[in-house]
Amino acid sequence: MSWAASPAAAASGAARGGDSPGQRPPARPGRAASQPLGIRSRSGFAALAGTAVIWIALLGPVITLITHLSGRAIVTSLTAPGALDPLVISIESGAVTLAVLVLLGTPLAWMLARGTLPFPRVWEAGVLSSLLLPPLVVGLLLIFMVGPYTPIGQGLGALHLSATNTFLALVIAQVYESAPYYVLGAQASFGSVDPRLEQQAELLGDRPRRVFRRVTLPLAAPGLAMALAVAWARAMGAFGAVIIIAYHPYGLPLQIWTSLQETGLASALPFALVLLVVALPLPLAAYIWSARARGRRRG
Amino acid sequence: MLEVDVEVDRRDFTVRAGFQVAPGERLALFGPSGAGKTTILEALAGLVPAARGSVVLAGRVLTRTAAPHRAVPPWRRRVGLLRQDPGLFPHLSVRQNLAYAPGTDPYGEDAAEIAGQLGIGGLLDDRPHRLSGGQAHRVALGRLLLAQCDALLLDEPYAGLDSGLRRVLTDLVRSLVAARQVPAVLVAHELPEAQAFADRLAVLDRGQILQVGPPGPVVLQPATRRVAELVGYAGFVPLAAPDDAVAGVHPERVALGAHPSRGIVLNVPVLACRPSGAGWEADIEARGELLSCRLADRPAAGGGELSITLLDPPCFGPDGGLLPRPEQVSA
Numbered sequence: 001m002s003w004a005a006s007p008a009a010a011a012s013g014a015a016r017g018g019d020s021p022g023q024r025p026p027a028r029p030g031r032a033a034s035q036p037l038g039i040r041s042r043s044g045f046a047a048l049a050g051t052a053v054i055w056i057a058l059l060g061p062v063i064t065l066i067t068h069l070s071g072r073a074i075v076t077s078l079t080a081p082g083a084l085d086p087l088v089i090s091i092e093s094g095a096v097t098l099a100v101l102v103l104l105g106t107p108l109a110w111m112l113a114r115g116t117l118p119f120p121r122v123w124e125a126g127v128l129s130s131l132l133l134p135p136l137v138v139g140l141l142l143i144f145m146v147g148p149y150t151p152i153g154q155g156l157g158a159l160h161l162s163a164t165n166t167f168l169a170l171v172i173a174q175v176y177e178s179a180p181y182y183v184l185g186a187q188a189s190f191g192s193v194d195p196r197l198e199q200q201a202e203l204l205g206d207r208p209r210r211v212f213r214r215v216t217l218p219l220a221a222p223g224l225a226m227a228l229a230v231a232w233a234r235a236m237g238a239f240g241a242v243i244i245i246a247y248h249p250y251g252l253p254l255q256i257w258t259s260l261q262e263t264g265l266a267s268a269l270p271f272a273l274v275l276l277v278v279a280l281p282l283p284l285a286a287y288i289w290s291a292r293a294r295g296r297r298r299g
Numbered sequence: 300m301l302e303v304d305v306e307v308d309r310r311d312f313t314v315r316a317g318f319q320v321a322p323g324e325r326l327a328l329f330g331p332s333g334a335g336k337t338t339i340l341e342a343l344a345g346l347v348p349a350a351r352g353s354v355v356l357a358g359r360v361l362t363r364t365a366a367p368h369r370a371v372p373p374w375r376r377r378v379g380l381l382r383q384d385p386g387l388f389p390h391l392s393v394r395q396n397l398a399y400a401p402g403t404d405p406y407g408e409d410a411a412e413i414a415g416q417l418g419i420g421g422l423l424d425d426r427p428h429r430l431s432g433g434q435a436h437r438v439a440l441g442r443l444l445l446a447q448c449d450a451l452l453l454d455e456p457y458a459g460l461d462s463g464l465r466r467v468l469t470d471l472v473r474s475l476v477a478a479r480q481v482p483a484v485l486v487a488h489e490l491p492e493a494q495a496f497a498d499r500l501a502v503l504d505r506g507q508i509l510q511v512g513p514p515g516p517v518v519l520q521p522a523t524r525r526v527a528e529l530v531g532y533a534g535f536v537p538l539a540a541p542d543d544a545v546a547g548v549h550p551e552r553v554a555l556g557a558h559p560s561r562g563i564v565l566n567v568p569v570l571a572c573r574p575s576g577a578g579w580e581a582d583i584e585a586r587g588e589l590l591s592c593r594l595a596d597r598p599a600a601g602g603g604e605l606s607i608t609l610l611d612p613p614c615f616g617p618d619g620g621l622l623p624r625p626e627q628v629s630a
Contacts (some may be wrong), residue, residue, distance in 0.1 A: 199346055200386040202373040204400045204446045214399075218390045297389040298428055 065276070069269060077259070077270040086255035087274055090236055093167060093251060097174040097235045098228060101182045106224075109186035110216075114195075131180035135240025138176050142245045146172065169246035177238040182231035189223020190216065222290030229286035236279035252278070301450050301482040305352035305362065307335075307342045313350070314338045314506035320450075320482035320499075322357075325473065327485045327497030327514075330529060335506040336486040340452045343484070344380050345373040356482075357449045379448030381456040385439035387427035393438055394423040400446035413441045417471070433464045437471075444475065451476060451483040458492070469496050490518070490530055502526050519611070521547070524619040534590035535615070536565065543617040548585070548609055553592035558608040566604050572597065583607070 077083060111117045112124060130138060146152045146163035156163055163169045193216050201211040217224075239253040247254065252275040259268040301320040306313055314335035320326045328336045341347040343354055345361065348370065354362040361376050363369040387396050397414060398405035414420045417437040427435060436456060443451065453472065457465040473496065476483045487493035493500055493514065500514040502521075509529075510522040521527035524535065524547070532547035546563055557564045567583040574580075579594045583605065598605050614622040 194386075196382065196384065196386055197388060199373070200380070201388070201399070203344055203376070203378060203380050204442065205374050205377075206401065207372075207374050210401075215388060219388075293390075296426065 062276070065269065065272060069273060073266055074270040074273065077267045078274070086250045086252045086271070087278065089167070089170070089249050090251040090253075090275075091278060093170045093174055094232060094235045096171050097178060098232055100171065100175055101179055101231055102228070105179060105183045106186060109183045110190050112183070112187045113190035127180050127183045130176050131184075135177055135238070136244065139173060139241035139244030142172065142176065142241060146245075164245055165248045166246070167249060170242060170249065170251060173241040173245050174235040174238045176241055178231040178234040181234050182227045185227025185230060186220070186224050189220040189227065192223065193219045222293045225286040225290050226283075229283035232282050233279045236275060300355075300357065301343075301484070302353075302355040303339075303343065305339075305342050305349040305354055307338050307347055308350045309335065309338060309506070312506045314342075316342070316508060318501060318508065318511060320484060322480040322482055323477055324499065325476055325483045325485065325497045326499045326501060327487055327493035328501050328503050328508075329487050329490060329493040330503030332488055334503045336488070336503055337454055338506075339503075340380065340454050340484065340486055343450070343452055344378050345371060345376050359449075377447065377449045378452060379443035379446060379450070380452045380454065381436075381439055381443065382454045383456055383458050385427075385432075385435040385456075387430075387435055387438055387442075389427050391427075392423070393419065393425050393427065393430070396427060396438055397423070397441050397445055399442055403445050409445060413444050417441045432460055433468065436460070436468055440468075440472065440475070444479070449481060451481055453483065453485040453496075455486055455488065455492075458489075465492070466495065472496070494518075502529055504529060520613050520621060522621055524615040527613060527615070532613075533592075534585070534588050536563075536585045536588055536590075536609070538563075538614060541616070541622075544614050544622055546609055546612040546614045548588075548590050548592065548612065550580075550590075550592045552610045552612070553594065554608045554610055555594050555596055555598065555605075556608065557606040561608055562611045563609045564606060565609065566606055568603070569598050569605050581605075 108123070108127070112120060112127075117123050133141075143164065144150065146156070146169075148154070148157065148162060148164060153163060156168075161168055163172055197215055197219070198211050201215045202208065206214060236251075237253055238251075239257070242251065243254060243257065250258065252271055256268045256271045256275065259271060300322060303319070304317045306315045312335070316339045318326060328339060330336055338347060342349050342362070349362045349364060351364050352362070353360065353364070356376070356378065359371070360369050361371045361378075387393075388399065391399070394405045394410070397403075398407075398410050404410065411420070414423060417440060419434060419437050419441065422430060422434060422438070427438070430438065439456075451472070457468050460468070469492075472483070485493065485496045487496070497514060499511060500517045501511040502509045502517060504525060509526045510517055517526070518530045521530055521532070524545070527535075527547045531551070532549050534548040535545035536548055538544045538546055554561065565585050567585045569581050569583055570589075571582040572579055575593060579597045580591055581594055581598055582589065582591045584590075592607065594607075616622050
């Protein structure tokens with residue numbers, strides 16, 4: 001993607017548009033087939049080199065992880081009694097978190113995108129606040145909000161629930177850490193659906209709910225999938241708020257932390273691998289699927 | 300029958316529309332950009348609320364602001380709208396687009412027949428992004444036909460296409476409107492497009508309909524000076540009598556030479572002359588007015604006086620109203 005904006009790509013895009021007068025060329029992802037790397041000048045080369053450095057630097061931790069793992073260490077730490085419990089906890093709490101996000105976040109994202117809410121900036125600021133606050137601070141504040149001695153905590157207590165050091169607390173912390181990624185991503189993908197297509201569907205006889213199901217949702221789906229995948233990765237990796245409000249039950253991030261504290265780096269590393277293996281497939285699948293879905297629509 | 304009498308409040312002015320369109324009839328709303336043409340269509344389609352008035356289509360009240368109040372939502376209006384963007388659903392195949400309306404069978408006889416009529420039978424399994432502009436518009440039209448619309452609204456649908464394709468598609472719509480006997484309303488900001496489509500022309504300016512009539516008379520005998528300006532009269536030449544009256548000069552209704560029987564003869568100096576299409580465009584000065592006109596032949600060189608005839612020009616009084624035919628008017 002780094003060379004998508006190169007002059008070569010822009011020029012070939014213009015040429016494609018030129019052969020059909022009066023018709024907007026479909027927006028294609030820029031792929032300069034004739035000049036694969038778009039290197040035409042020193043600045044082009046510098047841009048490419050910079051891109052490569054950043055790419056390698058970003059992937060560095062993953063490469064390091066793979067090179068530092070020994071098979072025996074993986075086996076011993078993962079076959080210890082109860083070693084896989086954190087994995088189960090993480091997957092379960094992540095799934096509940098995603099369900100909460102989809103149920104509560106999707107309508108909010110849709111209304112933000114359509115501008116149907118009064119004072120939209122205020123709503124957006126609310127979504128952003130949990131993104132902008134450091135997770136540790138969110139965790140601290142959550143103790144003051146839903147801890148056992150607060151009105152909410154006492155209300156939960158009356159229902160024999162507790163929002164500290166429970167599965168519920170883990171889900172709450174994960175929701176706070178992942179919600180903005182889902183809501184903002186979903187808002188963007190709903191916003192990219194042309195409202196005129198929805199109008200057209202209405203004029204063809206569809207009620208708004210059917211329009212949403214037949215037009216809005218399918219068109220926003222690739223973006224929604226990506227937003228959900230990012231939220232999943234954030235929820236899996238949630239740590240800052242979790243360590244304060246939900247030290248128990250251990251999810252994977254806390255398992256890594258405690259292993260690190262108790263037995264050192266070598267035993268924490270296999271859990272890091274497990275975390276990656278659990279957290280990454282969904283985002284990767286979502287990325288591939290949404291890229292293909294977009295490709296089918298644009299050619 | 301489509302009976303319209305609505306007002307829509309906009310930020311800058313109120314759009315008022317009052318007209319009737321019979322089944323099979325084609326009305327063009329013509330006016331400059333921002334005159335409120337699209338607003339009228341959107342009010343008919345139920346996409347913008349009407350402030351006052353009513354819309355009745357084939358006996359069904361779609362909008363009525365007086366008691367009993369009624370505002371039928373767009374999905375129950377059975378009104379088809381075509382815009383410049385064909386608005387095909389990119390995630391559906393051409394066949395699914397055609398049969399989008401609820402209760403339409405994508406593999407039914409109707410769909411096959413209309414696809415054949417529109418010449419898109421071979422594209423049914425394609426995705427919209429593979430279609431050319433003309434093909435996409437044919438699919439959009441077929442989709443409306445399969446939705447069994449009671450009225451057809453066209454918002455400059457073919458403005459972006461080249462002229463040949465535009466004519467083919469306009470003829471197609473004309474024949475379909477005749478075959479289906481539905482009222483059709485076209486919005487156009489270019490006069491030839493409106494004339495090619497409509498049997499009646501409504502001239503719109505700043506939200507007001509200034510004149511409605513068959514395209515010929517509206518262009519040749521505009522009711523007011525403002526209408527004349529909108530349909531292309533580029534200048535107004537003062538007449539000798541009656542006082543303060545002016546004759547409208549349409550650049551395309553000027554003949555070289557003196558033909559007193561055909562209109563008003565002027566002797567004017569030629570300021571400049573350049574080729575324009577297959578003829579010539581000359582800048583002239585007529586009684587202090589700078590005008591340009593289209594001539595079939597090149598005016599004689601030398602920059603001298605030129606005799607031209609304004610063919611049967613409409614003449615307007617000081618109030619801007621049309622004066623009677625200019626038998627008595629003299630230059």
